[in-house]
Amino acid sequence: MTLIALLALLAIPVADRYQEKGRAAACMSHLRVLGVGLNLYLADNNGVMPTLKLARERRAEDVPVIDNTLDRYVSAKDAFACPSDRRFAAESGTSYHWNVAINGQSVASLNFMGVADQPSYVPLMGDKEGFHRDPQHKVNILYADGHASKELTFAPDSSGR
Numbered sequence: 001m002t003l004i005a006l007l008a009l010l011a012i013p014v015a016d017r018y019q020e021k022g023r024a025a026a027c028m029s030h031l032r033v034l035g036v037g038l039n040l041y042l043a044d045n046n047g048v049m050p051t052l053k054l055a056r057e058r059r060a061e062d063v064p065v066i067d068n069t070l071d072r073y074v075s076a077k078d079a080f081a082c083p084s085d086r087r088f089a090a091e092s093g094t095s096y097h098w099n100v101a102i103n104g105q106s107v108a109s110l111n112f113m114g115v116a117d118q119p120s121y122v123p124l125m126g127d128k129e130g131f132h133r134d135p136q137h138k139v140n141i142l143y144a145d146g147h148a149s150k151e152l153t154f155a156p157d158s159s160g161r
Helices: 001-043 087-094
Strands: 097-098 123-125 136-141 148-152
Touching: 001 123, 001 136, 001 148
Parallel strands: none
Antiparallel strands: 097 123, 123 136, 136 148
């Protein structure tokens, strides 16, 4: 009986780790779905990026954000919520924030922090927080060329900086 209990104790963290990897992959897939919705929005709006707020704190706030602007273009409403997010989507409507630096820009000539006409370097939206528990403190980001990837976030060192 002790051996079975020991094996179960070893298996639980491994299963939890793989479950979290699955949630992180689903989150990245959700960002890609939002990217498709954004492309449909762009087709309806002459290739001009929407003018959105970074995010909102509560759903009741009447400001243009990802979930109330792209909702007409995204049929999978669960795409607005990262499966690892336990707070933001329920409170604000989405787990993702918008890159306000690209507001109103033409998709044909995006410019982000001096990087022009290179959509693979222009972030559009990403996780509001580092939801994904892994040693590298990664977040998912959707780029203007349509690819989504895991990126490192800055974590404070042991001195709190």
